[in-house]
Amino acid sequence: MKTSDYQQGRNIIAGVSLVIASFVILRTLFQFSDYLIPGMSYLYNLYSGNIAPNVITVILFDFRGYDTLGETFILITAVITTTIVFGWGSLKGYKKKETPEMTEKSTVIQRLMAFPLAIFLVAFGVTIVLGGHISPGGGFPGGAVIATGYFLTVVIYGLKKTPLRFTHRYLVNLSTIGALIFLLTGVLGLVATTYYYGTGYYLYNTGVDPYDIIHVGAFGWDNLLDYPDPTHPGILPYLNIGVGLNVLAGLSLIAMFLMEARKDE
Amino acid sequence: MLNNSTLIPLMVVLPLIMAILVNFLHQKDKSVKFISIVSLIVFVFIPVVTLYGVHLFSGHLRTGSFPEVSKILIPEVYMGIVYSYGAVQKILMVVLTILTGFSVLAVINKKMISGVYMAMIFISLAASSAIILADDIFNFFVFTEILVVAQAALVIAVQEAKSFKAAFKYMIFGTISGASILLGIALLLGSYGLLNITDLSHAIQAGGALTPIGLVAVALLTLGWLYESGLFPFHIIKSNIYENARPEISALLQVQSKFVLVAMALILFRVFSGYALLKSVILGFAIFTVVIGSVMALQQVELRKLLSFVAVSQAGLVAVGFGLGTPFGIAAGIFHAINDVLSMAILFFIASFVYDKFKTTKLDELGEGLQVVPLVGFVMLLATLAISGVPPFNSYQSEWRLIQASAQAGVPELGILVILLSVATFVAIIKAFYMIFMKPGSKVEVNKEVRGNLTKAIIVILILACLLIGLFPNMVYDPIYNFVVSLGV
Amino acid sequence: MEPFQVGSFLTAGVLIVTGLWALLMMDNILKKIIGANLIGDGVNLVLITIGYRPGGFIPEVMHHFHATATPSSYSHLLEFGEFASNASYSLPFALVLTNIVIGASTLSVMLALAVVLYNKYHTLSVHKMFEGED
Amino acid sequence: MFDYILLFAVALSALMAIIQENLYKSIIILTFESFSLAAIFHFLLATDVAAVQAILGAALLPGLFIVALYKTTQGRDE
Numbered sequence: 001m002k003t004s005d006y007q008q009g010r011n012i013i014a015g016v017s018l019v020i021a022s023f024v025i026l027r028t029l030f031q032f033s034d035y036l037i038p039g040m041s042y043l044y045n046l047y048s049g050n051i052a053p054n055v056i057t058v059i060l061f062d063f064r065g066y067d068t069l070g071e072t073f074i075l076i077t078a079v080i081t082t083t084i085v086f087g088w089g090s091l092k093g094y095k096k097k098e099t100p101e102m103t104e105k106s107t108v109i110q111r112l113m114a115f116p117l118a119i120f121l122v123a124f125g126v127t128i129v130l131g132g133h134i135s136p137g138g139g140f141p142g143g144a145v146i147a148t149g150y151f152l153t154v155v156i157y158g159l160k161k162t163p164l165r166f167t168h169r170y171l172v173n174l175s176t177i178g179a180l181i182f183l184l185t186g187v188l189g190l191v192a193t194t195y196y197y198g199t200g201y202y203l204y205n206t207g208v209d210p211y212d213i214i215h216v217g218a219f220g221w222d223n224l225l226d227y228p229d230p231t232h233p234g235i236l237p238y239l240n241i242g243v244g245l246n247v248l249a250g251l252s253l254i255a256m257f258l259m260e261a262r263k264d265e
Numbered sequence: 266m267l268n269n270s271t272l273i274p275l276m277v278v279l280p281l282i283m284a285i286l287v288n289f290l291h292q293k294d295k296s297v298k299f300i301s302i303v304s305l306i307v308f309v310f311i312p313v314v315t316l317y318g319v320h321l322f323s324g325h326l327r328t329g330s331f332p333e334v335s336k337i338l339i340p341e342v343y344m345g346i347v348y349s350y351g352a353v354q355k356i357l358m359v360v361l362t363i364l365t366g367f368s369v370l371a372v373i374n375k376k377m378i379s380g381v382y383m384a385m386i387f388i389s390l391a392a393s394s395a396i397i398l399a400d401d402i403f404n405f406f407v408f409t410e411i412l413v414v415a416q417a418a419l420v421i422a423v424q425e426a427k428s429f430k431a432a433f434k435y436m437i438f439g440t441i442s443g444a445s446i447l448l449g450i451a452l453l454l455g456s457y458g459l460l461n462i463t464d465l466s467h468a469i470q471a472g473g474a475l476t477p478i479g480l481v482a483v484a485l486l487t488l489g490w491l492y493e494s495g496l497f498p499f500h501i502i503k504s505n506i507y508e509n510a511r512p513e514i515s516a517l518l519q520v521q522s523k524f525v526l527v528a529m530a531l532i533l534f535r536v537f538s539g540y541a542l543l544k545s546v547i548l549g550f551a552i553f554t555v556v557i558g559s560v561m562a563l564q565q566v567e568l569r570k571l572l573s574f575v576a577v578s579q580a581g582l583v584a585v586g587f588g589l590g591t592p593f594g595i596a597a598g599i600f601h602a603i604n605d606v607l608s609m610a611i612l613f614f615i616a617s618f619v620y621d622k623f624k625t626t627k628l629d630e631l632g633e634g635l636q637v638v639p640l641v642g643f644v645m646l647l648a649t650l651a652i653s654g655v656p657p658f659n660s661y662q663s664e665w666r667l668i669q670a671s672a673q674a675g676v677p678e679l680g681i682l683v684i685l686l687s688v689a690t691f692v693a694i695i696k697a698f699y700m701i702f703m704k705p706g707s708k709v710e711v712n713k714e715v716r717g718n719l720t721k722a723i724i725v726i727l728i729l730a731c732l733l734i735g736l737f738p739n740m741v742y743d744p745i746y747n748f749v750v751s752l753g754v
Numbered sequence: 755m756e757p758f759q760v761g762s763f764l765t766a767g768v769l770i771v772t773g774l775w776a777l778l779m780m781d782n783i784l785k786k787i788i789g790a791n792l793i794g795d796g797v798n799l800v801l802i803t804i805g806y807r808p809g810g811f812i813p814e815v816m817h818h819f820h821a822t823a824t825p826s827s828y829s830h831l832l833e834f835g836e837f838a839s840n841a842s843y844s845l846p847f848a849l850v851l852t853n854i855v856i857g858a859s860t861l862s863v864m865l866a867l868a869v870v871l872y873n874k875y876h877t878l879s880v881h882k883m884f885e886g887e888d
Numbered sequence: 889m890f891d892y893i894l895l896f897a898v899a900l901s902a903l904m905a906i907i908q909e910n911l912y913k914s915i916i917i918l919t920f921e922s923f924s925l926a927a928i929f930h931f932l933l934a935t936d937v938a939a940v941q942a943i944l945g946a947a948l949l950p951g952l953f954i955v956a957l958y959k960t961t962q963g964r965d966e
Contacts, residue, residue, distance in 0.1 A: 033755055056851070070407035084421050199270065334838075429874065851936060862952055
């Protein structure tokens, strides 16, 4: 069988399955709104108000905090994979190539505006990260905003002349610190609950202590890692900071490696 | 029961911490080596000492569900993420960690120490452990996505054009399967309001027949399952991945995807236990995979490609066990998955040895290997016997149980299929054995520097394990059977 | 059956179908990646629409929140009963946050792969790249 | 009314992004699609998600796309 025939046959099969799939998906989604129920969301809305005002942050970092750990790690995996794609740490070894600059020069206005805008973005990102438990936002959007600021300066001024200059090692360190903050906060919850209760719970919110497991005055504080705020979000701000560091470092690393790529031949 | 569950999350969290550390210590080879070996011992140790139970993440206990407002069909639900650890999980975790350990040792032994590469191996180990343990369908989804990216990274690290292409295909279809799994989860969440698998199965049973939305969710989740485990429409993509990775890593990848097959099939059966058509659909795809995989394996003239297709067709055989749908069949399928990953790992390690020693795996260039490495040839013969179900070895026990189960389920024709697959596998691999070790007139140079003592030790240990399970099958099979019966699927 | 909800679901369906079409049928490697992005967007929109409650409000406790609430054993549950039955469904929103990051990660890996594949083959056409295989 | 227009705009721009021959234009359209999607998320009461979608989908990912496109065609059309 020739390749073209084979290709054509495969295209026909793909086309037919595409049509069937689209019909099923559209049909299902059309009648879906008749079946919707509140489900768990009602419970989360009911319980979350006791921890922090922003219900979504509470779900993200408390009830489903472990999912967020997975989410952090898929970003790390993607960053490492991107570095492997460009040869860093691969089995053949990494040859540092000379960094190519984009050939098109940026205009004066771009160069004048980019740096203040980037500084604004970084500051804005920091506020988003720190206020994640009260207002909409948190580690992910905040980290992404900071990474966008970095990316902007890199695109406008080039990798070498950018005022916000991060080295590769520095970003790896930042993402390591961010991920370790998350992982070790979880381990702290595990250890503390095992010590006081016998059963360990990973990522237990030691600051809020919703089940009165870690008794008051355990290590001289009221509760471990409590955030000094009347709203008592417990460990959530710390997790937000960890995620924010990790996201900003990860996305910046991806941008950096994409910018460094060049033709081999 | 609750008190012993403390160590369960460490099976996932410790590999993640170690992955972060070895990535951080990249280019400091001695520390990477030391950390990897020490942590592997710990990884094998944890599943052994952990007792059965459930782990509640963030400590959120079972709470009342206010059925009149939330419309959830059961009175109490888990609000947090839950991991459950039973007999099947224990056996799978032990086999997975031990084989990961062997792969890592082989990688370290070949001076391919790279912290980044080790980090990917550890992350893929953590992701597959999480998939095995997860009792929460969204958590399961997150870790399947991590697994896809990490496996692609392990293939990409070879840095050849073919491996890039294989990884790209894998990622593209991974996007489709990930989206279909997530859409299925969304449909279930919208119409039952739950994410925990145990709760979901109870709620679906309490609700009577599946809603039309639920039916589409079954189809979408099954599509994702087919991709994750490399069954029929996606068998080419999966075998491409096995073929283009380093062989000792392929040994790891096939373990992971076979265990993901088992874990996700168990999830499907638990959630949709009342839905009979699911079994027939799974059986159909499984039979297709078996037939096509073994036919493709018979045609190959390259050792790694051949082994990849054998691995895919054996995955089909595991799925046949699930397709039968009886507890006996499911238990036989899981048992076969365990036996099969052991003997497939031997063959992939032999391929790795051949690749290092002769610098090629093309069958028509190789030959007269038995004079050079008699031990490896002998073990390969034994492994061929093991994987094609010859009596003293382990696969015989599981294939025999599969045949029995198919007779019991009223489809004795499947028994013939199992026997035919064994014959085809035997023919395919014994051909490779002949071409590598017996055929006169080799065109390759023997690399004298490669002694491969570690690989030899690994394959001898694995073949002894195969023999042990073959002689005392009930040691492994009985806990699995009891577990499957207790699930009540 | 809220019309905006139905329309939103259908838009999500259109996004998914368009993305699938691009992913399966398009020859250009970057178009395939754009298709992957669209599929992710479509699934996100489905999840968000599940969380939408017509006439509800943002799941953020503004007026009801007790600054003095002691962090012990959920004793204030009933205070939030009214909020819980009027706010929109919050669980799917949290899932979407996760999925957006997952989509961005896989997308960046695929972009990097596309760049490297272009360097090897000097073409963006998948057909030419995979020529002479299987 | 505005929200329905946004829904239509999202669907239309998704189709346009795929059909468009010029890849630069198609990425610009994709940016528009992401931003309208973020607005829809806001209308559907998901403010947090809208923030993430606006920054990731409408700023960072198109930027990565543009860089990748620049690296693959070196500034020329195919």
